[in-house]
Amino acid sequence: MRLEKCWFCSSTIYPGHGIQFVRNDAKIFRFCRSKCHKNFKMKRNPRKVKWTKAYRKLHGKELNKDATFELERRRNRPERYDRNVVQNTIKALKRIEEIRLKREEKFWENRMKVKKDKRADLEELKQNIHLVKAPVALQEDPSLALPKKMEKVKVKVEMREAGETRAMEE
């Protein structure tokens, strides 16, 4: 018994699940469920379909290049059975799984952290906009003020104006 990976979404296919499709060139495509099978029949490219692992790894949303993936790589060379090797492998399996999960979490945290920093910057800009543009100017022309929704704002801070206002304040 071997736990295969779905060709489309890369999830594990447990026995009794899914469909296998054989193309005329004898390549086997395994699918974990009909969702993946139907997407395949629609000729969708998994690298372009957002919820698949292929997309996520390609677009840097998930850990992709790591030594912990080497364990699961398919080897076509059969190993001679050795009891010690088997026992060591079983121990290693658990440990490597732990390490891989930790690394994936770390990767996710790092990815989210970048966005958090940006949020903090935007927050700071909003609070200290009076340093950049004079409050009087903001009152006279409300279009200069930042809109309520922070996320959609791209504020162009002109360095020349900042220099001028500072000179005026001095």
Added chain:
Amino acid sequence: MIQIQTYLDVADNSEARKLMCIRILGTGNQKYAATGNIIIAVVKEAIPNMFLKRSEVVRAVVACTRKGVKRRNRMFLGFDDNAAVIVNQEGNPKGTRIFCPVARELREYNFARIVSLAPEVL
């Protein structure tokens, strides 16, 4: 799931190209043929100027189906098209080569010769 009027590709190098199923052999009034069933088919398309001609009635074994086979380990294995291998009365293939991957179920139906000729048995 091959039934009457189903078109099948011919998977071997006999002179026919397409067959149409006209009868499914077996016990009872079988509605569908799966991999390993023998069908009676009529040649709908053939290579010109050869021994086997269009609208000749032949026997064929269903080699692979789109619907596929369901195995004991609850695995479904479907193929790219519906294909058959032309056989004679004894069940020996008429051609000498087979061009598509076949299902292992053919061995259980005693078509060992077809299995041995196939490029891939899955």
